[in-house]
Structures are given as C-alpha cells and as structure tokens.
Amino acid sequence: MTEQLSDPKLVAVLGANGRMGAEAVKAVEAAPDMKLVAALGRGDSLDKITAAGARYVVDLTVPESTEANVRFAVEHGIHAVVGTTGWDADRLAGLESLLAGHPETGVLIAPNFALGSVLASAFAAKASRYFESVEIIELHHPDKVDAPSGTAVRTAQLIAAERNAAEMPPGPDATTSELAGARGCEVDGIRVHSVRLRGLVAHQEVLLGGSGEQLTLRHDSFDRASFMPGVLLGVRNVAAHPGLTVGLDGYLDLGF
Amino acid sequence: MTEQLSDPKLVAVLGANGRMGAEAVKAVEAAPDMKLVAALGRGDSLDKITAAGARYVVDLTVPESTEANVRFAVEHGIHAVVGTTGWDADRLAGLESLLAGHPETGVLIAPNFALGSVLASAFAAKASRYFESVEIIELHHPDKVDAPSGTAVRTAQLIAAERNAAEMPPGPDATTSELAGARGCEVDGIRVHSVRLRGLVAHQEVLLGGSGEQLTLRHDSFDRASFMPGVLLGVRNVAAHPGLTVGLDGYLDLGF
Amino acid sequence: MTEQLSDPKLVAVLGANGRMGAEAVKAVEAAPDMKLVAALGRGDSLDKITAAGARYVVDLTVPESTEANVRFAVEHGIHAVVGTTGWDADRLAGLESLLAGHPETGVLIAPNFALGSVLASAFAAKASRYFESVEIIELHHPDKVDAPSGTAVRTAQLIAAERNAAEMPPGPDATTSELAGARGCEVDGIRVHSVRLRGLVAHQEVLLGGSGEQLTLRHDSFDRASFMPGVLLGVRNVAAHPGLTVGLDGYLDLGF
Amino acid sequence: MTEQLSDPKLVAVLGANGRMGAEAVKAVEAAPDMKLVAALGRGDSLDKITAAGARYVVDLTVPESTEANVRFAVEHGIHAVVGTTGWDADRLAGLESLLAGHPETGVLIAPNFALGSVLASAFAAKASRYFESVEIIELHHPDKVDAPSGTAVRTAQLIAAERNAAEMPPGPDATTSELAGARGCEVDGIRVHSVRLRGLVAHQEVLLGGSGEQLTLRHDSFDRASFMPGVLLGVRNVAAHPGLTVGLDGYLDLGF
Incomplete structure (x- = not known):
C-alpha cells in the first residue's frame, strides 16, 4: 500500500504538543517512507517549516490557527493534510481561491481520519x-x-x-x-x-x-492511534490530488 | 432436564386457536412427558377441561377471559400456567385469596416465557x-x-x-x-x-x-417458538410450586 | 426504486412448488410492476412459458433442470433470473455461446439473492x-x-x-x-x-x-423472504444487462 | 458500595513496578477508604510490609515469588489479594494448611479481576x-x-x-x-x-x-484499568472471608 520512493517524504507536524499531534509525530517517525523534519508547537514560527525543507505539513492545531497555517503552506507550495476543525464555508472558499493560484498544491481537510x-x-x-x-x-x-x-x-x-x-x-x-x-x-x-x-x-x-x-x-x-493510518494515507496521496479535497473518502478507492 | 415419569402430565390448552395457543398445542403434543387432553377455543365450555381429566391448564387466551379460566382451574385443583396479560393487582389479590383455600394447587403467571x-x-x-x-x-x-x-x-x-x-x-x-x-x-x-x-x-x-x-x-x-420451552418448563414445575408465582424466573435455578 | 411502467413485466416462475419458488410466486404477485403469467412445477412442459407470453423467467428449480430451463428461455428471447445452483464453468461457457446469438437477451445467475x-x-x-x-x-x-x-x-x-x-x-x-x-x-x-x-x-x-x-x-x-427483494431487483434490471451476469452485485450501484 | 470506615485500610502493593502493579498503586491511592502504606518492587525486603503496618497486601508479582509473598503475609496475619498466576494444586494445598493455623486471615486468589x-x-x-x-x-x-x-x-x-x-x-x-x-x-x-x-x-x-x-x-x-475495581472489591471483602477463596466470584453476590 505504500509508495516505494528512494527519497522519503519530508513532513512537518503542526500542533506537535497536542495529543493528536504527538501521535502524528510518532506515526511519521515510524513510517518507512517519511522523514519528520519539523515539529511545531504553540508559538513556534511558521518559518521553521520552510527552513526545514518540509514538502508536507500535517496540521493538528486549533481552530484559531489552522487557517493561517494552511495558507502559509499553500503559499509556499507545500501540501497540507488537516485534521483541525473550524473550516466553515467562508474559510473553505478563501482557501480554494488561494489554491487556484497554486495548481500543483494539494490540501486535504478531513473531519475524521479513522x-x-x-x-x-x-x-x-x-x-x-x-x-x-x-x-x-x-x-x-x-x-x-x-x-x-x-x-x-x-x-x-x-x-x-x-x-x-x-x-x-x-x-x-x-x-x-x-x-x-x-x-x-x-x-x-x-x-x-x-x-x-x-x-x-x-x-x-x-x-x-x-x-x-x-x-x-x-x-x-x-484509541487515538486509530487516526494515524488515515493521516499517513493522506500524506501519501495529497500530492496526487491537487486542489482542495474535503473528507478522507475522496482518497479511498471506493469507486463511489 | 425433563422429569422421568411413567404417567404423562395431562394438559389442556386454552386459547388453542390463537397464534401462541396453536404453538402450545404443538409443543405439548411433542413433549414426551405430556399428553394433550383438551384444546379449547373461544366459546368452548370450561367443563371440557374437567371432562378430559386435565391436571394442568395452559392459558393463552385474552385479558377478558383469563381470570375466569384460572379461577375455574384452581377451584378444581388443576394447576395453571398463564401467559395472558391483564392481571392487575386486584385480580392477583383475588387469586391469592382463592389459592389460600387450595394449598396444593399452583399457578404461574408469566408476562414473558422466553x-x-x-x-x-x-x-x-x-x-x-x-x-x-x-x-x-x-x-x-x-x-x-x-x-x-x-x-x-x-x-x-x-x-x-x-x-x-x-x-x-x-x-x-x-x-x-x-x-x-x-x-x-x-x-x-x-x-x-x-x-x-x-x-x-x-x-x-x-x-x-x-x-x-x-x-x-x-x-x-x-420466532414465537421461543416461548414454548418456557411454557413447558412452567408445566413441569408448577405442581412443585403451590400458590401463586409471578414471573418465570421464580422457577429458574438462579439462586437469586 | 421501482420502474414506473404502464405495462407490467410478464413473469413465469419455475420451481413454483419449492420453498424458494413459492416465495417468489408471492413476491411477483405482490409487485405492482409485475404480473405472474405462469408458475411451473416439476413435470410441467416449458411450452407453458411461451404460451403464457412470459418475457421473464425466474428459475428456482434444481441443478438437474436449470440448464435446460435457461437455454429454453434464451432461445425464445426471454430474460432469465436464476437462483439455482449447479452452474459450473462448462455450463456457463455453453450459455455464453448461446447468448452470443441472442444479443438482446439477459441472464442473471446469482448464488445469493440477499x-x-x-x-x-x-x-x-x-x-x-x-x-x-x-x-x-x-x-x-x-x-x-x-x-x-x-x-x-x-x-x-x-x-x-x-x-x-x-x-x-x-x-x-x-x-x-x-x-x-x-x-x-x-x-x-x-x-x-x-x-x-x-x-x-x-x-x-x-x-x-x-x-x-x-x-x-x-x-x-x-427468513427466506430476505431473498425476494433481490429476485425482484434482478427481474427489474435483467433486460438492461444483456448477456450473462454472475452475481447480483453486478446490478447494484456499488461503483466497484 | 464502599464500606464507610473511620480508619482506612492499610494496603501494601507487591510488584508495584509491573504494569498491573502500577495500576494497583494508582487505584489504591485513589480509593477513599484505603491508604497505600508500601509499594514493593523486585528485590525489596518483605519486612517493608510489616514495618509499614500494612493490614492487606495486593500481590501482582511473578509466579516465582508469589507463594513466598503470600505465606509471609499469612504468617503475619495480613490479608492477601492475589492476581499472580502459578498457583497449582500443591501450592494451594500448602497455603490451606498454613491458613488453618491463622483462622482469622483471608486470602483471595483470583485468575481474573475483571x-x-x-x-x-x-x-x-x-x-x-x-x-x-x-x-x-x-x-x-x-x-x-x-x-x-x-x-x-x-x-x-x-x-x-x-x-x-x-x-x-x-x-x-x-x-x-x-x-x-x-x-x-x-x-x-x-x-x-x-x-x-x-x-x-x-x-x-x-x-x-x-x-x-x-x-x-x-x-x-x-484496558488494564478494568481489573482495578475487582482488586479493590477484593481488598474490601477479604477480611470478611477468612481462609482461602479462589475466584472473585466467591465475593460477588451472585447467589450461586
């Protein structure tokens, strides 16, 4: 099920000190096809993401900061996998506008990663x-x-x-x-x-x-661990789905 | 689990044309330790019970007739197993008074035989x-x-x-x-x-x-058949429980 | 979910005296968009199907007769919905050859209609x-x-x-x-x-x-009744699926 | 459900560094009617139990040491609740002999505390x-x-x-x-x-x-936490059950 790549995916986890974020840090570290290059907690500058060379961010923060995080990623051509809530219609519309100018970047916003x-x-x-x-x-x-x-x-x-x-x-x-x-x-x-x-x-x-x-x-x-296979599946597939996808089912081979 | 008796228990089923009653007729006929001696439907005289020599009645009739049926049985020293609803506190009290005068007769009233x-x-x-x-x-x-x-x-x-x-x-x-x-x-x-x-x-x-x-x-x-083992268990044990028992759990060896 | 047709589908049930067939007879009779035109039991001539003007047969017979029944239907341009077992690779291959010459006729063979x-x-x-x-x-x-x-x-x-x-x-x-x-x-x-x-x-x-x-x-x-919605779904869709379909899932909108 | 006592039960946990033992330490500390007076790990002297004034021991150690632990407790009139495996017929017989000489001391050995x-x-x-x-x-x-x-x-x-x-x-x-x-x-x-x-x-x-x-x-x-209500129930009831009891069901009010 995993992609076989000579180069691992470079991943930054945002919200790394939260309960879900901490699980994601462990899951990314354990994934053979990924490399954790940054783990940001509350107050850390988003510049750490680009400085570390991340190509993917996993956002497991809070409704107050998720929008800024994701927009920062998109503006830098970094794919984003987002489990944070708070994405109302206005925020989603704004994100789609932004993505129109970055046609090769993918964002997955999933209310449920199990x-x-x-x-x-x-x-x-x-x-x-x-x-x-x-x-x-x-x-x-x-x-x-x-x-x-x-x-x-x-x-x-x-x-x-x-x-x-x-x-x-x-x-x-x-x-x-x-x-x-x-x-x-x-x-x-x-x-x-x-x-x-x-x-x-x-x-x-x-x-x-x-x-x-x-x-x-x-x-x-x-167990919270049940969300991690979904997060990793998101990271593995987000680059192949440019633009905005809402819901993990968009990445599953369900045929419907 | 069954009593080994040389003489089978002689059973009359009341309400034999109803759905539950029809099942009971079949169940009694199939039980190796019982003999169906009467099957009464609506309008049949209760004298058929005594004429047939029944020692047990199974009452699966309607709330309007169950009280008269059971009182008839008790007055003739016939044990009764009752699945009909409609036994309120007044009826139960009246039945207990009647049973006081027939100390060897047992009645089981069970809202649920499963x-x-x-x-x-x-x-x-x-x-x-x-x-x-x-x-x-x-x-x-x-x-x-x-x-x-x-x-x-x-x-x-x-x-x-x-x-x-x-x-x-x-x-x-x-x-x-x-x-x-x-x-x-x-x-x-x-x-x-x-x-x-x-x-x-x-x-x-x-x-x-x-x-x-x-x-x-x-x-x-x-399936309605699920009630029949409980009805048969009632018939097999009612003589050993003189007086009034409400609820089949009174006959189960639950120890509580 | 049902097709709205002015003309009901004319259906013959084969094996109508068996347990499944008897259920199918009831189900077809109760379906507002179908008309039962023939119900064949063991020994009945297949000519009854054509004489009755059936456009669909439901075969719920036995392994010994199902192949002849279905071939008869196909040869007369009648669609067939088949629940009988016994269709090995040889029989299926023979049926596909026959169907090649009747490109508008559909056959559904389903081991399970639930x-x-x-x-x-x-x-x-x-x-x-x-x-x-x-x-x-x-x-x-x-x-x-x-x-x-x-x-x-x-x-x-x-x-x-x-x-x-x-x-x-x-x-x-x-x-x-x-x-x-x-x-x-x-x-x-x-x-x-x-x-x-x-x-x-x-x-x-x-x-x-x-x-x-x-x-x-x-x-x-x-309950055996659980198979009937699948049988009716088969009859309703078989004409739109010419050729051979094995398995009811071929008619379900599963997208996979 | 808990006994209301002015004086808390004084409890020593043996095997306190194991996974089950660590849970038991937390559970005893959280119980309003108990006081943890000692927590022994591998290599600790059993004298710590008596020095601490424990009236109850909870043994969650290993098959190699449980027998010596329990015998020590009984010899000092301390009640024991035991979740360790390895109690074969010989060990149980030896323990019963010992308990015969300490008629007011209780031991509960339970293979399952859930x-x-x-x-x-x-x-x-x-x-x-x-x-x-x-x-x-x-x-x-x-x-x-x-x-x-x-x-x-x-x-x-x-x-x-x-x-x-x-x-x-x-x-x-x-x-x-x-x-x-x-x-x-x-x-x-x-x-x-x-x-x-x-x-x-x-x-x-x-x-x-x-x-x-x-x-x-x-x-x-x-979760391992599911065993702790059973351990506490054991501690609360062991003094009222002098001698040896095998299986927690002996303390449950099951009536059978």
Missing part, C-alpha cells in the same frame, strides 16, 4: 437505498458533552441524501405510544440514538433492515 | 450494581405501536431497584447539548433506546460499562 | 485493503451439513483477491500454542470460523482490525 | 442448562501466543460442568463436511473459536441458542 469510520459511513449511505429501514446508534464515553456525535450527524446526512436521491419513503414506524425520547432524535429524517457508557471510547452502528434480513455496519475506535 | 429474555433481565439486574453505567437498547419490527417495549420497561425497573438497594449514584452523563431524544427516554432513571427496523422480531441489549470494560447482555427472539 | 449479504461481501472486500487483520465468523442453524458456508468461502475469496492485488502481507498472528481448530480454518489465507447454534438461521460477520480500531460488517438472514 | 468477565462466565454457566446449543468466541490482539485464551477455557469448563450436572446431551451439529478447523476447538465438549485481530484487546462472547431465540453474553476488556 479509516474504518469513513468507510462505514460511505458503505452505510451506499447500502441505505436497498433497505426499507435505517437507524443509527452511536456510543461514547460519558464525558462527551454533545449528543448525537458529529460523526453520527454526518452519517445521517449522507444516508438521507442517498435515500432522497433514490426517492425512498421514510422508514416504517407504527409507534403511537412513546415515552418521550424512546425513539431517539431525528437528523434529516433518520433516527439517531446516543448511548453514554463508562469504559467506551467512540463507537457507531448503522442498522439497515429489510424483509427478513438486517445489515449492520459497526465501527469501534478504541 | 427463557433467554427472563435470564437476561435477571442477569442484568444482578450485574448492574457492579458497573457505573447501564443503558438499554430494545429493537423490534416497525409495526409495534409502543416504545419502549414492556420487557424493556420491566428490565429497567429491575435494574433501578437493584441499584437503589446498593445506593448507587446515577450513571455519569456530561451531555449539555442534546438534539431532543438523542439520549433516549428514562425509566426509573435508566436510559432506554427503542429501534424499529423492518426484518427484526424482538431483541434487547443491556449495556453495562465500567473503567475499561463493558458487559453486554443481548437476547434475540426470532 | 441484498444485505451481497452488499456486506462487497464492502468487506473493498475495506480489507485498509486493515491489517481480517477474519470471518459465520453462524448457522445446527442442521447445516457443511462448514464453512458457501457464502463465507466466497467472501474470503473476494477478500483474499483484493488483498493480494494490494500486495498486503498476511494478517499478524503470534499464536504458537493452539488447541487444534481454535483459530478456525483458512480459505485463501483468510481465517473463517463456523458457529452452529439452535435458533439461528444464516448470519455472517466480517471483522476488520487496525491500530486502535475495528470495522464489523454483519449480515443476518432471518 | 468484574464483567467474572460475571459473564458465571451467567453463561448458569444459563447453559436452559439452551440446546452453546459456543464461545474469544477475540484478542494478534500478539497473543495461546489459543484459546485461559478465560475461554475456564468458561467452557464451567459450562460443561453445569450441563453435565443437568444431564444435557451435546449441542446439535449436523456437520458432515468440514474444512479442518472451521468448527473451532473443543474444550470439555464445548466449541471455542479464537479470533486474532489488530486493534483488539481482550473480548469474549458466549452464544446460547434454543428454539427461535439466542442469548449472547459479551465482555470487552479495553
């Missing part, structure tokens, strides 16, 4: 047009403040778009007597249920049901 | 005092009109009682931003989530979570 | 190149005589082909002390485990594991 | 007499050298003993054509399947099946 999670969402959307019913259960540790999770919301949106495109009716539901909340919340017409349980990390199930059969797509994130 | 479901609920309650978090997910076909299911409500009540007895605090939950319904409904302080999916029959999961671990107790009912 | 199962296998193969480890667990009723199931073998073959194409190494396994059989059997290098349990019908899980994450793809067949 | 795992095994054994079929699937990280796991072997033995006591026949299995290993290994007549997958830690499912229903008992260990 390969299994990205695949599960894509599969769920694709399958949902073949089943009468679909619901989502997401399960997380009890210190999480929002319900449902952002991943569950996005998965529901993907599914709803696919079902609308196929002109499918809503899933059947004869419920007439409900204790408030029993049937979960609704995101674009898709039911989502949020479980909070000590001991868990981040888990999601999409349940699809038809006459006499069920298809279940489950993803479990046990 | 052994696996009864065991799962009992285990869930027992385990719940050892885990910080517990939530219930029940999953049914989409033609069901009530949410959550009666079994889920009873399971939550059993769990809540056990946790209150152990003076456990509520499960942790940091949710501050919730899309209405995401966190399910609450039954005695226990969160319950109801999934409705074409293709399913009746399923329930109790999830228990503690530091670094999870215990999951899941029961699947695929 | 949409969820076909999707799960396709997704598993696609995902398997992104995970270090993959194993299969299939679970069936205890009256099944072969282990592993044919579906599990095919799924393992699809996965192995995908991983070989991506030049992936075998999954990691440090086992040095094994009680014989504990680690399952191997199909093309993929571990497969077969569970046999009373109460089950036909179920399969593909487990994919990488650093800190797991992706699980599970399919449950609860 | 409460959920201990509960799941106990429930599985208890339930297994009510189901025709039972099989075990255990799933671990791929660096594990033995298959099946010790916990799976013990669970199978408990189940087999329960089913033998109930004079149950073997589970049904019509397999006549098996690819070697597909049906797993057999432990006392119970089928066990071992999955090895990157990303997993330690997981086990017991599947029980009967007519039309399935009961699944699953335990997931995500």
Whole structure:
C-alpha cells in the first residue's frame, strides 16, 4: 500500500504538543517512507517549516490557527493534510481561491481520519437505498458533552441524501405510544440514538433492515492511534490530488 | 432436564386457536412427558377441561377471559400456567385469596416465557450494581405501536431497584447539548433506546460499562417458538410450586 | 426504486412448488410492476412459458433442470433470473455461446439473492485493503451439513483477491500454542470460523482490525423472504444487462 | 458500595513496578477508604510490609515469588489479594494448611479481576442448562501466543460442568463436511473459536441458542484499568472471608 520512493517524504507536524499531534509525530517517525523534519508547537514560527525543507505539513492545531497555517503552506507550495476543525464555508472558499493560484498544491481537510469510520459511513449511505429501514446508534464515553456525535450527524446526512436521491419513503414506524425520547432524535429524517457508557471510547452502528434480513455496519475506535493510518494515507496521496479535497473518502478507492 | 415419569402430565390448552395457543398445542403434543387432553377455543365450555381429566391448564387466551379460566382451574385443583396479560393487582389479590383455600394447587403467571429474555433481565439486574453505567437498547419490527417495549420497561425497573438497594449514584452523563431524544427516554432513571427496523422480531441489549470494560447482555427472539420451552418448563414445575408465582424466573435455578 | 411502467413485466416462475419458488410466486404477485403469467412445477412442459407470453423467467428449480430451463428461455428471447445452483464453468461457457446469438437477451445467475449479504461481501472486500487483520465468523442453524458456508468461502475469496492485488502481507498472528481448530480454518489465507447454534438461521460477520480500531460488517438472514427483494431487483434490471451476469452485485450501484 | 470506615485500610502493593502493579498503586491511592502504606518492587525486603503496618497486601508479582509473598503475609496475619498466576494444586494445598493455623486471615486468589468477565462466565454457566446449543468466541490482539485464551477455557469448563450436572446431551451439529478447523476447538465438549485481530484487546462472547431465540453474553476488556475495581472489591471483602477463596466470584453476590 505504500509508495516505494528512494527519497522519503519530508513532513512537518503542526500542533506537535497536542495529543493528536504527538501521535502524528510518532506515526511519521515510524513510517518507512517519511522523514519528520519539523515539529511545531504553540508559538513556534511558521518559518521553521520552510527552513526545514518540509514538502508536507500535517496540521493538528486549533481552530484559531489552522487557517493561517494552511495558507502559509499553500503559499509556499507545500501540501497540507488537516485534521483541525473550524473550516466553515467562508474559510473553505478563501482557501480554494488561494489554491487556484497554486495548481500543483494539494490540501486535504478531513473531519475524521479513522479509516474504518469513513468507510462505514460511505458503505452505510451506499447500502441505505436497498433497505426499507435505517437507524443509527452511536456510543461514547460519558464525558462527551454533545449528543448525537458529529460523526453520527454526518452519517445521517449522507444516508438521507442517498435515500432522497433514490426517492425512498421514510422508514416504517407504527409507534403511537412513546415515552418521550424512546425513539431517539431525528437528523434529516433518520433516527439517531446516543448511548453514554463508562469504559467506551467512540463507537457507531448503522442498522439497515429489510424483509427478513438486517445489515449492520459497526465501527469501534478504541484509541487515538486509530487516526494515524488515515493521516499517513493522506500524506501519501495529497500530492496526487491537487486542489482542495474535503473528507478522507475522496482518497479511498471506493469507486463511489 | 425433563422429569422421568411413567404417567404423562395431562394438559389442556386454552386459547388453542390463537397464534401462541396453536404453538402450545404443538409443543405439548411433542413433549414426551405430556399428553394433550383438551384444546379449547373461544366459546368452548370450561367443563371440557374437567371432562378430559386435565391436571394442568395452559392459558393463552385474552385479558377478558383469563381470570375466569384460572379461577375455574384452581377451584378444581388443576394447576395453571398463564401467559395472558391483564392481571392487575386486584385480580392477583383475588387469586391469592382463592389459592389460600387450595394449598396444593399452583399457578404461574408469566408476562414473558422466553427463557433467554427472563435470564437476561435477571442477569442484568444482578450485574448492574457492579458497573457505573447501564443503558438499554430494545429493537423490534416497525409495526409495534409502543416504545419502549414492556420487557424493556420491566428490565429497567429491575435494574433501578437493584441499584437503589446498593445506593448507587446515577450513571455519569456530561451531555449539555442534546438534539431532543438523542439520549433516549428514562425509566426509573435508566436510559432506554427503542429501534424499529423492518426484518427484526424482538431483541434487547443491556449495556453495562465500567473503567475499561463493558458487559453486554443481548437476547434475540426470532420466532414465537421461543416461548414454548418456557411454557413447558412452567408445566413441569408448577405442581412443585403451590400458590401463586409471578414471573418465570421464580422457577429458574438462579439462586437469586 | 421501482420502474414506473404502464405495462407490467410478464413473469413465469419455475420451481413454483419449492420453498424458494413459492416465495417468489408471492413476491411477483405482490409487485405492482409485475404480473405472474405462469408458475411451473416439476413435470410441467416449458411450452407453458411461451404460451403464457412470459418475457421473464425466474428459475428456482434444481441443478438437474436449470440448464435446460435457461437455454429454453434464451432461445425464445426471454430474460432469465436464476437462483439455482449447479452452474459450473462448462455450463456457463455453453450459455455464453448461446447468448452470443441472442444479443438482446439477459441472464442473471446469482448464488445469493440477499441484498444485505451481497452488499456486506462487497464492502468487506473493498475495506480489507485498509486493515491489517481480517477474519470471518459465520453462524448457522445446527442442521447445516457443511462448514464453512458457501457464502463465507466466497467472501474470503473476494477478500483474499483484493488483498493480494494490494500486495498486503498476511494478517499478524503470534499464536504458537493452539488447541487444534481454535483459530478456525483458512480459505485463501483468510481465517473463517463456523458457529452452529439452535435458533439461528444464516448470519455472517466480517471483522476488520487496525491500530486502535475495528470495522464489523454483519449480515443476518432471518427468513427466506430476505431473498425476494433481490429476485425482484434482478427481474427489474435483467433486460438492461444483456448477456450473462454472475452475481447480483453486478446490478447494484456499488461503483466497484 | 464502599464500606464507610473511620480508619482506612492499610494496603501494601507487591510488584508495584509491573504494569498491573502500577495500576494497583494508582487505584489504591485513589480509593477513599484505603491508604497505600508500601509499594514493593523486585528485590525489596518483605519486612517493608510489616514495618509499614500494612493490614492487606495486593500481590501482582511473578509466579516465582508469589507463594513466598503470600505465606509471609499469612504468617503475619495480613490479608492477601492475589492476581499472580502459578498457583497449582500443591501450592494451594500448602497455603490451606498454613491458613488453618491463622483462622482469622483471608486470602483471595483470583485468575481474573475483571468484574464483567467474572460475571459473564458465571451467567453463561448458569444459563447453559436452559439452551440446546452453546459456543464461545474469544477475540484478542494478534500478539497473543495461546489459543484459546485461559478465560475461554475456564468458561467452557464451567459450562460443561453445569450441563453435565443437568444431564444435557451435546449441542446439535449436523456437520458432515468440514474444512479442518472451521468448527473451532473443543474444550470439555464445548466449541471455542479464537479470533486474532489488530486493534483488539481482550473480548469474549458466549452464544446460547434454543428454539427461535439466542442469548449472547459479551465482555470487552479495553484496558488494564478494568481489573482495578475487582482488586479493590477484593481488598474490601477479604477480611470478611477468612481462609482461602479462589475466584472473585466467591465475593460477588451472585447467589450461586
């Protein structure tokens, strides 16, 4: 799966002192086809990136600084793989304008680098047009403040778009007597249920049901390490995808 | 597991034309230690029970007739195994008074004859005092009109009682931003989530979570046949349990 | 999802007295865009198909007769959807020769019509190149005589082909002390485990594991009815796929 | 759930530099009803235990030293909670002789301190007499050298003993054509399947099946922290259980 290159990819990690950034530093160092040339923490000058000769940056910083970081990279022809949140429509539009002037530079902005999670969402959307019913259960540790999770919301949106495109009716539901909340919340017409349980990390199930059969797509994130294969896959492929790509699924060979 | 008796148990099935009753007729006929001596449908006289020499009745009728059926059985010293709903506190009290005058006759009234479901609920309650978090997910076909299911409500009540007895605090939950319904409904302080999916029959999961671990107790009912082993177990044991027993768990060797 | 046609598709079901065929008869009768014009059982003359004006045949017969049935259909320009087993390489080659002379006629031969199962296998193969480890667990009723199931073998073959194409190494396994059989059997290098349990019908899980994450793809067949949406999808699409198609996935919009 | 005592329990942890021991040091320090008075590593003199005034020792050392450690504790009237392996029949017999002379001292030797795992095994054994079929699937990280796991072997033995006591026949299995290993290994007549997958830690499912229903008992260990509630429960209860107890289930209120 890895590119065989005589010269390793020169990578700078931004946000290297954060929890995700620290994992990325370790992952880049361990990758045989990469070389970590800079690890920047809060307050470090972006000039360290160019001084070190980096050809790739991995941005795992904070919403306040990610835009400036990525624009700096693009302006210097450095490809960027970005896991930081905070990229609203305005920021994305500005970045696309900038990239128009740097046609050989690629940027990947991915809200989720867990390969299994990205695949599960894509599969769920694709399958949902073949089943009468679909619901989502997401399960997380009890210190999480929002319900449902952002991943569950996005998965529901993907599914709803696919079902609308196929002109499918809503899933059947004869419920007439409900204790408030029993049937979960609704995101674009898709039911989502949020479980909070000590001991868990981040888990999601999409349940699809038809006459006499069920298809279940489950993803479990046990550990922050689960994001690193996706980050490395991003670094390995970003140069071959000039311009802006949002979502890691754009790099996966899903054919859809 | 079966008693080895030279003489088979003589059984009458009431409600024999209903879906559950028809299954019971088949199950009793197939049981090597039982003999079906009467199968009564709507409108049949209860005298057929005594005329046939039945020593056991299995009542799978309707709430309107179950009380008269069971009282008739007890008055004739015939043991009764009852799956019909509608036994409120008044009816139960009246039955206990009647049984006081027939000290050798046993009656089992069970809202649920699926052994696996009864065991799962009992285990869930027992385990719940050892885990910080517990939530219930029940999953049914989409033609069901009530949410959550009666079994889920009873399971939550059993769990809540056990946790209150152990003076456990509520499960942790940091949710501050919730899309209405995401966190399910609450039954005695226990969160319950109801999934409705074409293709399913009746399923329930109790999830228990503690530091670094999870215990999951899941029961699947695929078919009405799943109730029959419990009905037969009831017939085999009711004579040894004179008086009134509510709930099949009273006959299971659970030790608690 | 259904085509809106003024004229319904005229369908003949072959093997209409078998268990699958009887389900197909019901399914075709219930489909608003189809009309059942003939239902043939053992011994019926194939002329009934043409006499009834069928434009589609659904063959759910036995290995001994399926080849003659399908060839008869093709020779009369009738599209065929085939669920019968027994199509070895020789028969398929012969059929392709015949179809060469009838370029507008389509034949779908599908070993498995459960949409969820076909999707799960396709997704598993696609995902398997992104995970270090993959194993299969299939679970069936205890009256099944072969282990592993044919579906599990095919799924393992699809996965192995995908991983070989991506030049992936075998999954990691440090086992040095094994009680014989504990680690399952191997199909093309993929571990497969077969569970046999009373109460089950036909179920399969593909487990994919990488650093800190797991992706699980599970399919449950609860009932023979689960095959009918796939059969109808076949009838609706076979005319648009002239020539021979093996596997229902050829008709699904999977993009891969 | 904790005892309310004015005086905290004085605890010494042996093997404090090992991975489990280090977790135990943290857990004892965090427990409001305990006080860590000594933490011994390799080479430390056992006299540190008595010098520190410990009333309880937690032994998480190695098979070579655990026997001497526990005997030292008992000889000084100190209760011991032991997670170290290597206690064969000879050692246990010797320890019981020693305890006969110290009738107020308690020792708990537990091969598994994960409460959920201990509960799941106990429930599985208890339930297994009510189901025709039972099989075990255990799933671990791929660096594990033995298959099946010790916990799976013990669970199978408990189940087999329960089913033998109930004079149950073997589970049904019509397999006549098996690819070697597909049906797993057999432990006392119970089928066990071992999955090895990157990303997993330690997981086990017991599947029980009967007519039309399935009961699944699953335990997931995500983290070494999952053992600490069991260790603390041991310390809190060992004084009330003088003599030798093997297995944490002896302290759980399971009633069986």
